[in-house]
Amino acid sequence: xxxxxxxxxxxxxxxxxxxxxxxxxxxxxxxxxxxxxxxxxxxxxxxxxxxxxxxxxxxxxxxxxxxxxxxxxxxxxxxxxxxxxxxxxxxxxxxxxxxxxxxxxxxxxxxxxxxxxxxxxxxxxxxxxxxxxxxxxxxxxxxxxxxxxxxxxxxxxxxxxxxxxxxxxxxxxxxxxxxxxxxxxxxxxxxxxxxxxxxxxxxxxxxxxxxxxxxxxxxxxxxxxxxxxxxxxxxxxxxxxxxxxxxxxxxxxxxxxxxxxxxxxxxxxxxxxxxxxxxxxxxxxxxxxxxxxxxxxxxxxxxxxxxxxxxxxxxxxxxxxxxxxxxxxxxxxxxxxxxxxxxxxxxxxxxxxx
Amino acid sequence: xxxxxxxxxxxxxxxxxxxxxxxxxxxxxxxxxxxxxxxxxxxxxxxxxxxxxxxxxxxxxxxxxxxxxxxxxxxxxxxxxxxxxxxxxxxxxxxxxxxxxxxxxxxxxxxxxxxxxxxxxxxxxxxxxxxxxxxxxxxxxxxxxxxxxxxxxxxxxxxxxxxxxxxxxxxxxxxxxxxxxxxxxxxxxxxxxxxxxxxxxxxxxxxxxxxxxxxxxxxxxxxxxxxxxxxxxxxxxxxxxxxxxxxxxxxxxxxxxxxxxxxxxxxxxxxxxxxxxxxxxxxxxxxxxxxxxxxxxxxxxxxxxxxxxxxxxxxxxxxxxxxxxxxxxxxxxxxxxxxxxxxxxxxxxxxxxxxxxxxxxxxxxxxxxxxxxxxxxxxxxxxxxxxxxxxxxxxxxxxxxxxxxxxxxxxxxxxxxxxxxxxxxxxxxxxxxxxxxxxxxxxxxxxxxxxxxxxxxxxxxxxxxxxxxxxxxxxxxxxxxxxxxxxxx
Numbered sequence: 157x158x159x160x161x162x163x164x165x166x167x168x169x170x171x172x173x174x175x176x177x178x179x180x181x182x183x184x185x186x187x188x189x190x191x192x193x194x195x196x197x198x199x200x201x202x203x204x205x206x207x208x209x210x211x212x213x214x215x216x217x218x219x220x221x222x223x224x225x226x227x228x229x230x231x232x233x234x235x236x237x238x239x240x241x242x243x244x245x246x247x248x249x250x251x252x253x254x255x256x257x258x259x260x261x262x263x264x265x266x267x268x269x270x271x272x273x274x275x276x277x278x279x280x281x282x283x284x285x286x287x288x289x290x291x292x293x294x295x296x297x298x299x300x301x302x303x304x305x306x307x308x309x310x311x312x313x314x315x316x317x318x319x320x321x322x323x324x325x326x327x328x329x330x331x332x333x334x335x336x337x338x339x340x341x342x343x344x345x346x347x348x349x350x351x352x353x354x355x356x357x358x359x360x361x362x363x364x365x366x367x368x369x370x371x372x373x374x375x376x377x378x379x380x381x382x383x384x385x386x387x388x389x390x391x392x393x394x395x396x397x398x399x400x401x402x403x404x405x406x407x408x409x410x411x412x413x414x415x416x417x418x419x420x421x422x423x424x425x426x427x428x429x430x431x432x433x434x435x436x437x438x439x440x441x442x443x444x445x446x447x448x449x450x451x452x453x454x455x456x457x458x459x460x461x462x463x464x465x466x467x468x469x470x471x472x473x474x475x476x477x478x479x480x481x482x483x484x485x486x487x488x489x490x491x492x493x494x495x496x497x498x499x500x501x502x503x504x505x506x507x508x509x510x
Numbered sequence: 511x512x513x514x515x516x517x518x519x520x521x522x523x524x525x526x527x528x529x530x531x532x533x534x535x536x537x538x539x540x541x542x543x544x545x546x547x548x549x550x551x552x553x554x555x556x557x558x559x560x561x562x563x564x565x566x567x568x569x570x571x572x573x574x575x576x577x578x579x580x581x582x583x584x585x586x587x588x589x590x591x592x593x594x595x596x597x598x599x600x601x602x603x604x605x606x607x608x609x610x611x612x613x614x615x616x617x618x619x620x621x622x623x624x625x626x627x628x629x630x631x632x633x634x635x636x637x638x639x640x641x642x643x644x645x646x647x648x649x650x651x652x653x654x655x656x657x658x659x660x661x662x663x664x665x666x667x668x669x670x671x672x673x674x675x676x677x678x679x680x681x682x683x684x685x686x687x688x689x690x691x692x693x694x695x696x697x698x699x700x701x702x703x704x705x706x707x708x709x710x711x712x713x714x715x716x717x718x719x720x721x722x723x724x725x726x727x728x729x730x731x732x733x734x735x736x737x738x739x740x741x742x743x744x745x746x747x748x749x750x751x752x753x754x755x756x757x758x759x760x761x762x763x764x765x766x767x768x769x770x771x772x773x774x775x776x777x778x779x780x781x782x783x784x785x786x787x788x789x790x791x792x793x794x795x796x797x798x799x800x801x802x803x804x805x806x807x808x809x810x811x812x813x814x815x816x817x818x819x820x821x822x823x824x825x826x827x828x829x830x831x832x833x834x835x836x837x838x839x840x841x842x843x844x845x846x847x848x849x850x851x852x853x854x855x856x857x858x859x860x861x862x863x864x865x866x867x868x869x870x871x872x873x874x875x876x877x878x879x880x881x882x883x884x885x886x887x888x889x890x891x892x893x894x895x896x897x898x899x900x901x902x903x904x905x906x907x908x909x910x911x912x913x914x915x916x917x918x919x920x921x922x923x924x925x926x927x928x929x930x931x932x933x934x935x936x937x938x939x940x941x942x943x944x945x946x947x948x949x950x951x952x953x954x955x956x957x958x959x960x961x962x963x964x965x966x967x968x969x970x971x972x973x974x975x976x977x978x979x980x981x982x983x984x985x986x987x988x989x990x991x992x993x994x995x996x997x998x999x
Binding site: 167276 | 818819821822824825928929930937941942945953955959989990992
């Protein structure tokens with residue numbers, strides 16, 4: 157019923173910001189080993205600047221047409237609908253798996269070794285199908301509650317880690333070279349996965365302002381900086397040898413005898429992955445032109461599940477599906493290249509004919 | 511069309527199959543043509559003394575001379591019937607509706623119209639304080655069963671001509687009367703039209719309570735776990751809601767008045783909040799929210815922690831809980847589910863048991879099921895305490911009891927099967943379901959999601975009246991609402 161209504165752009169960007177912020181919870185520390193904290197901050201700045209540049213084409217489309225790239229493509233080039241849907245669907249399926257696989261791995265290895273990773277995926281995807289059927293408006297409403305919970309979890313995680321910070325080793329010297337800067341920048345470009353979602357779904361929102369995505373990226377940067385700071389100075393070298401450093405941070409955090417903050421971390425990462433996957437399924441159904449319909453959602457969920465099972469048992473598949481460079485490429489295409497092409501096509505078709 | 515009293519009598523006797531409560535009094539009027547008349551009533555629904563004083567006594571000595579039947583009827587209507595509540599009837603269906611509602615119907619042979627005279631005199635429960643919505647500082651009046659009494663209770667509080675009562679009938683057999691009640695200038699016409707359309711779509715044969723209509727008023731394709739239809743037995747609550755652009759549906763024969771649209775945050779607002787001091791009202795609101803979350807999540811979380819993550823219990827609690835659980839023969843999930851189920855059975859029994867036996871059952875419940883079961887090692891004391899705490903908390907927001915009870919069972923099962931992870935996912939699904947729900951086009955979670963900072967002054971806290979008075983609330987102006995504002999119609 158509420159699918160027809162345009163909802164607040166602020167809430168949509170809040171949901172995207174939560175997705176971008178939460179993804180660090182699932183990331184392994186792939187930063188260059190010998191770089192200092194200050195140098196990593198530069199990496200955050202570089203990564204998020206790239207994100208902002210990638211954001212620009214979809215922002216231009218939103219500002220000029222008050223629609224999204226799919227609506228623009230449907231209007232200007234109806235024949236390109238099918239290839240466009242195919243490209244977007246592939247990219248979104250890849251993105252879904254890129255986050256689903258580390259999540260199930262983290263859950264399986266760190267938290268609940270007895271649980272089967274496939275079972276975790278099936279249950280999680282079933283819940284995502286339900287959410288995707290309700291539409292992006294409802295998912296963004298859910299984001300309001302998730303924001304409150306994320307705030308609480310971050311306060312507990314960072315507040316509880318303050319006592320563990322080794323202030324004596326807090327140095328802000330710059331240490332690193334150009335190659336390491338590039339490596340760190342690629343790592344911090346990961347939140348760019350929200351841009352294709354924005355490009356696909358921004359037609360459903362109203363009252364868009366340019367400051368909203370800027371604020372989302374700035375907030376994401378602050379969250380990244382905070383996580384990196386605590387990993388550097390509260391966990392130290394110990395974390396380098398471990399995966400899922402944010403999980404370790406939540407496990408180390410405590411207030412006197414009150415510990416167990418990793419349960420909040422688990423809940424937040426589960427809800428974040430749930431929201432990301434639901435939004436991606438919404439994007440897929442929107443790109444195939446059947447928003448909120450159960451059949452395409454189930455079809456693409458089946459594809460995601462099949463690939464996830466394949467990746468669980470076949471290492472080459474896993475390597476392909478978790479390749480950061482491939483992820484960046486498959487993010488840049490739907491985030492910037494396609495919107496830019498249709499932005500110019502749209503301008504051309506709207507240009508006055510002499 | 512001219513009516514013959516013989517035809518009317520035969521028709522009614524056939525339709526009512528000579529029912530014992532149909533009373534037909536035949537009269538011959540003082541006229542040259544000896545015009546016949548019928549006074550039709552239903553036994554037990556009319557006040558006989560009032561009927562005699564307002565209809566029969568003035569009618570019998572009256573001289574009509576050579577007047578034609580239609581003129582006799584007009585004369586009776588204009589100058590004989592001593593009642594202010596007289597309605598002209600033209601069809602037999604109308605006659606039956608009024609007759610069964612407690613009116614006396616006067617039919618004059620050869621006249622074109624019949625007259626329904628309001629002489630209702632059936633026994634009904636007086637206006638008393640509703641047991642389910644007791645307040646400390648507010649009116650003690652609650653709705654009663656008769657429709658007209660309930661209308662008067664609202665009219666006494668809202669003396670504006672803007673207040674409108676619109677009559678409808680539902681139920682093909684029961685022909686239950688109901689009144690749509692709203693403030694003309696504040697209601698959305700679209701909302702009103704939608705409500706009428708849904709009530710007209712009601713194809714029930716019998717409507718005996720307002721709850722029968724709830725299903726017809728809910729939006730399609732939205733979750734039915736929480737209700738988008740509000741119920742109140744308090745006239746002051748209904749009047750407050752009317753000023754916000756809502757519509758009340760008063761159903762004859764029930765004190766529970768329907769209010770639509772209904773939002774989630776309203777479940778935590780009480781009449782006393784607006785009479786108490788601001789800080790105390792805010793404190794009570796917070797208590798209510800905490801109680802709601804405790805009632806829903808505590809047993810599920812306890813099961814998940816005890817079964818999958820006992821390391822999260824503080825050491826002192828872990829030792830006592832483990833000792834207590836180790837003594838019992840059942841797994842903790844079965845134990846919590848069992849005690850919760852027994853509690854629900856006891857609650858149902860307690861509601862229906864005669865008051866004189868209530869104390870005995872309480873003693874049996876507390877001593878036998880509670881203390882003896884713990885002493886015998888059938889259930890653990892910590893489990894009993896968790897279930898009891900959740901049970902008490904669920905009554906703080908009693909209108910939410912059905913969803914709280916269902917969610918509690920679901921979360922216990924999910925927590926027992928999948929631990930905290932399952933509870934997290936279940937919570938996400940529940941939130942999605944709640945966020946997708948609408949009540950007549952208004953998002954059920956309005957004020958929270960879609961979030962409105964302005965409306966926060968009456969959600970978790972209750973701001974002072976001076977602050978509340980600065981902004982008027984209209985449901986149709988809530989963000990992402992599918993109905994238009996009254997002013998835009």
